[in-house]
Amino acid sequence: MKDFISVSPLKVLEKSSRKSLGPGNLGVLIARAGVGKTACLIHIAFDRIFRQEKLVHISLEEGPEKVTSYYNVMYYDLVKALNIADESEIRLLIDRNRMILAYLKQSFETERLRISLKNLAENLEFRPDTLIVDGLDFERAERTLFEGFKDIAKEFDAEVWFSALSHRHITEVNERGIPHPCQQFDDLFSIIIELKPGTSGVFLNLLKDHDNPAIVDNGVRLDPNTFLALS
Amino acid sequence: MVNDINKLRNIGISAHIDSGKTTLTERILFYTKRIFAIHEVKGKDGVGATMDSMELERERGITIASAATHCEWKGYRINIIDTPGHVDFTIEVERALRVMDGAILILCAVGGVQSQSITVDRQMNRYKVPRIAFINKCDRSGADPYKVVEQLRRKLNHNAVLMQIPIGLEDKFSGVVDLVSMKALYFEGVNGEEVRTGEIPAEILEQAQAQREELLDAASMFSDDLMEAILEDRVSDDLICQAVREGTLSRKLTPVFIGSAYKNVGVQLVLDAVNQYLPAPDEVENMSLDLGQDEKEVSLKTDPEMPVVALAFKLEVTPYGQLTYLRIYQGSIGKGDNLIITRTRRKLKVGRLVRMHAGQMEDLTRAYAGDIVALFGVDCNSGDTFTDGRLHYSMSSMFVPEPVISLAINPKDHKAQNNMSRALNRFVKEDPTFRSHVDQESGETIVSGMGELHLDVYVERMRREFSAEVETGNPQVAYREAITRRISFDYIHKKQTGGSGQYGRVAGFMEPSDEGVYEFVSQVKGGVIPTEFLPAVDKGFQSCLTKGQALGFPVLGMRVTVNDGQSHSVDSSERAFRQAAIGAFRQAYMKAKPVILEPIMKVSVESPSEYQGSVLSSINQRRGLITSSTEDGTFTIVEAEVPLAEMFGYATVLRSLTQGKAEFTMEFSRYAKVPESIAKELKSSAEKRSKGEKKS
Ligand SMILES: Nc1nc2c(ncn2[C@@H]2O[C@H](COP(=O)(O)OP(=O)(O)OP(=O)(O)O)[C@@H](O)[C@H]2O)c(=O)[nH]1
Numbered sequence: 001m002k003d004f005i006s007v008s009p010l011k012v013l014e015k016s017s018r019k020s021l022g023p024g025n026l027g028v029l030i031a032r033a034g035v036g037k038t039a040c041l042i043h044i045a046f047d048r049i050f051r052q053e054k055l056v057h058i059s060l061e062e063g064p065e066k067v068t069s070y071y072n073v074m075y076y077d078l079v080k081a082l083n084i085a086d087e088s089e090i091r092l093l094i095d096r097n098r099m100i101l102a103y104l105k106q107s108f109e110t111e112r113l114r115i116s117l118k119n120l121a122e123n124l125e126f127r128p129d130t131l132i133v134d135g136l137d138f139e140r141a142e143r144t145l146f147e148g149f150k151d152i153a154k155e156f157d158a159e160v161w162f163s164a165l166s167h168r169h170i171t172e173v174n175e176r177g178i179p180h181p182c183q184q185f186d187d188l189f190s191i192i193i194e195l196k197p198g199t200s201g202v203f204l205n206l207l208k209d210h211d212n213p214a215i216v217d218n219g220v221r222l223d224p225n226t227f228l229a230l231s
Numbered sequence: 232m233v234n235d236i237n238k239l240r241n242i243g244i245s246a247h248i249d250s251g252k253t254t255l256t257e258r259i260l261f262y263t264k265r266i267f268a269i270h271e272v273k274g275k276d277g278v279g280a281t282m283d284s285m286e287l288e289r290e291r292g293i294t295i296a297s298a299a300t301h302c303e304w305k306g307y308r309i310n311i312i313d314t315p316g317h318v319d320f321t322i323e324v325e326r327a328l329r330v331m332d333g334a335i336l337i338l339c340a341v342g343g344v345q346s347q348s349i350t351v352d353r354q355m356n357r358y359k360v361p362r363i364a365f366i367n368k369c370d371r372s373g374a375d376p377y378k379v380v381e382q383l384r385r386k387l388n389h390n391a392v393l394m395q396i397p398i399g400l401e402d403k404f405s406g407v408v409d410l411v412s413m414k415a416l417y418f419e420g421v422n423g424e425e426v427r428t429g430e431i432p433a434e435i436l437e438q439a440q441a442q443r444e445e446l447l448d449a450a451s452m453f454s455d456d457l458m459e460a461i462l463e464d465r466v467s468d469d470l471i472c473q474a475v476r477e478g479t480l481s482r483k484l485t486p487v488f489i490g491s492a493y494k495n496v497g498v499q500l501v502l503d504a505v506n507q508y509l510p511a512p513d514e515v516e517n518m519s520l521d522l523g524q525d526e527k528e529v530s531l532k533t534d535p536e537m538p539v540v541a542l543a544f545k546l547e548v549t550p551y552g553q554l555t556y557l558r559i560y561q562g563s564i565g566k567g568d569n570l571i572i573t574r575t576r577r578k579l580k581v582g583r584l585v586r587m588h589a590g591q592m593e594d595l596t597r598a599y600a601g602d603i604v605a606l607f608g609v610d611c612n613s614g615d616t617f618t619d620g621r622l623h624y625s626m627s628s629m630f631v632p633e634p635v636i637s638l639a640i641n642p643k644d645h646k647a648q649n650n651m652s653r654a655l656n657r658f659v660k661e662d663p664t665f666r667s668h669v670d671q672e673s674g675e676t677i678v679s680g681m682g683e684l685h686l687d688v689y690v691e692r693m694r695r696e697f698s699a700e701v702e703t704g705n706p707q708v709a710y711r712e713a714i715t716r717r718i719s720f721d722y723i724h725k726k727q728t729g730g731s732g733q734y735g736r737v738a739g740f741m742e743p744s745d746e747g748v749y750e751f752v753s754q755v756k757g758g759v760i761p762t763e764f765l766p767a768v769d770k771g772f773q774s775c776l777t778k779g780q781a782l783g784f785p786v787l788g789m790r791v792t793v794n795d796g797q798s799h800s801v802d803s804s805e806r807a808f809r810q811a812a813i814g815a816f817r818q819a820y821m822k823a824k825p826v827i828l829e830p831i832m833k834v835s836v837e838s839p840s841e842y843q844g845s846v847l848s849s850i851n852q853r854r855g856l857i858t859s860s861t862e863d864g865t866f867t868i869v870e871a872e873v874p875l876a877e878m879f880g881y882a883t884v885l886r887s888l889t890q891g892k893a894e895f896t897m898e899f900s901r902y903a904k905v906p907e908s909i910a911k912e913l914k915s916s917a918e919k920r921s922k923g924e925k926k927s
């Protein structure tokens with residue numbers, strides 16, 4: 001699956017200081033509605049899974065059927081784009097290495113997540129390297145929630161990726177250049193990436209790169225249909 | 232009456248197990264005056280619900296076979312099919328939906344969209360059936376119809392909209408507010424038969440208004456007239472109803488009704504909704520295959536003057552003889568008419584033609600397109616198409632799932648032997664998911680079906696209805712074989728014994744098929760195999776599929792392509808080519824590296840969240856692959872794929888792990904290759920079996 005790495009949106013991190021988010025850290029993708037946050041998160045998931053790592057997908061809005069069907073659609077595009085002939089092995093890898101945890105009707109609490117992760121480790125030997133959190137409402141989230149996630153990231157030695165919804169009409173950024181809705185928590189995140197639609201595709205920009213100043217020209221352009229990196 | 236097709240409804244009632252389908256149907260029969268007393272499923276009076284007429288159904292309090300009945304409501308004639316909820320009887324739902332024009336999807340106000348609701352919904356989509364939803368059991372503690380509407384949207388992708396809101400809930404549930412007329416409705420009298428209209432209670436008025444706004448928003452998407460009327464503030468009940476009807480028929484809107492069948496709340500309004508929102512027979516398109524035109528799809532017209540096309544969708548043995556339920560799609564059928572069964576081209580004469588009313592029969596002289604009726608004493612299979620001979624049509628086939636579990640049965644004595652084979656003959660005709668064959672090696676009769684309960688019911692019915700006492704073995708998983716690579720064959724069948732000889736050569740290749748079905752492709756050029764012998768070649772290959780050479784399990788499917796061959800002007804015959812195909816199959820099969828497949832079930836376990844860990848480990852121990860865990864309130868639903876072979880006895884294990892607080896459902900998902908270790912085990916037990924036989 002060498003090819004995949006070259007088209008994954010995670011390519012944006014290749015130019016970053018550590019080339020990855022790293023265990024114990026939080027990362028976030030910021031974009032307006034409909035730009036493709038979930039799609040990019042799923043590509044992050046594929047990247048991890050293809051490296052034989054374990055992944056937990058935490059969905060705070062949709063049930064597991066929807067999440068699965070989203071993966072299937074993305075996967076189908078990927079198979080086409082990379083011209084993969086025999087994909088049964090890969091499919092098996094996805095089934096084995098991905099776990100979906102869904103929380104319906106605002107039933108999410110970090111404590112419940114902690115219990116589930118413990119249960120997965122103790123009963124299934126399933127220890128995720130990466131957690132993906134989709135559908136978290138950043139505008140209503142308290143700082144303590146992210147602190148809770150940070151604790152979980154450290155405790156389970158995993159990296160955690162979020163998606164955050166921004167708005168067209170809120171353009172302000174904080175003194176470090178971080179936009180709404182992450183400007184109050186940016187110290188808790190190690191990597192912050194912004195997704196922006198443009199005329200020739202969707203652009204990924206690295207806004208925060210651990211403790212280093214983000215390099216200016218670091219953009220990656222994505223195909224707006226498949227969300228795979230264009231060269 | 233006859234031509235009033237607009238006032239005819241054919242509807243199915245389907246849902247998750249125990250959600251109250253039969254209880255609702257019982258009320259419907261009572262309010263439409265088909266029955267004069269209400270009997271509960273497993274009620275204290277011991278009578279049992281009318282539609283659960285089978286002794287076994289009454290004892291167990293579940294529906295096993297779907298039952299059709301007819302009733303009349305406010306000038307409309309309604310044919311209703313009550314279907315079972317348990318997955319083992321899923322074929323009953325499948326064929327009911329196949330012939331229904333509309334459906335009521337019932338949901339439990341506490342359980343919401345449960346695993347079987349999802350399956351049923353998928354079946355409704357398969358046959359493009361417009362539906363209304365009824366949220367039942369609003370009297371139960373924990374009832375939350377708003378939550379259920381939300382689940383309809385999220386889990387089933389329905390554009391669901393409440394047509395009513397509850398007045399009180401749980402033990403205070405007393406009636407509903409109709410959001411169209413903006414009136415409160417209460418159901419009084421001993422059995423809720425008196426519908427009293429009142430003003431909306433002040434404390435829920437605001438909510439009712441808000442919900443009505445939502446309803447108007449949703450409905451106006453289907454009617455410009457309503458949209459305009461809303462802007463001009465002159466909305467009428469009729470405009471709303473028309474818009475909702477439009478949305479429902481196009482399957483883009485699901486109107487949601489609420490109530491409690493058990494407490495007799497809201498049932499009459501569901502009947503009103505059936506009349507108002509579900510389609511008349513001529514408002515849905517029904518397709519048929521014209522066998523005279525290479526199976527071209529043709530549309531049928533709900534017109535009594537056109538040539539007859541009807542489908543036998545269900546067979547049932549009654550104390551009065553064998554009944555065949557028919558849906559007439561086109562033309563009309565009268566007593567004394569001649570009909571032809573498309574499959575066999577056999578002719579039959581219509582003797583008695585009846586309509587079923589809750590166990591009673593009404594004799595008819597003629598029935599017309601759109602209706603559902605039954606014939607007496609007709610010999611056919613379920614799924615057969617009937618015509619009057621003018622058309623050579625076949626209704627497209629129904630989706631029939633493969634059996635996943637089998638059981639060896641042995642008659643206790645000689646009498647039982649005969650009765651058993653009579654019973655099996657009957658059951659196989661009635662139910663396409665029930666199969667029976669005699670194992671050539673052991674001589675045992677093996678029946679297979681959709682689950683333990685399914686087979687259990689048939690064994691019980693053999694005893695009760697056919698006095699066939701049988702002993703059963705342990706249930707076995709229905710394994711399959713499938714080839715994994717493409718292999719060529721080239722086989723000559725040649726025999727010279729006295730008189731005329733046999734000669735046929737068949738060449739080509741076999742390869743795995745994606746869908747796991749058998750497919751025969753002929754690429755024979757220049758008539759090297761004469762066209763008239765090709766069906767024999769096809770049949771020859773097919774006959775080999777019943778028993779693979781790897782371990783003797785049925786072969787799940789493959790694509791066979793024949794591209795060369797040879798014939799002899801005198802010695803070639805159908806028989807010779809059939810034999811040649813069998814030879815070719817045997818030549819290639821083992822080289823195509825067959826593997827053993829086992830049924831994998833989609834399992835869903837719902838339990839209080841504190842048991843998540845135990846549930847996960849119980850599945851993990853069963854070679855299960857957990858795909859997700861969903862927290863919903865205080866409950867957790869774990870979903871997994873587990874080999875059926877590991878699921879025997881799981882109910883007991885789960886009960887003790889969770890103090891009886893968890894529930895699980897499973898349904899067939901797919902066939903998958905068994906692990907090497909299990910393939911070995913199967914192999915050695917197959918070897919032992921055949922050795923054992925040789926000794927005896
Ligand atoms: N509290 C309450 N119980 C109900 C209601 N409707 C049905 N029940 C009970 O639920 C149980 C199952 O009802 P059935 O009508 O047999 O359900 P079903 O959907 O036909 O079940 P299957 O055909 O076996 O799938 C029975 O004990 C009913 O009395 C209701 O509105 N409220």
Ligand SMILES: [Mg+2]
Pocket residue numbers: 252253254293294313314315316
């Ligand atoms: Mg029932």
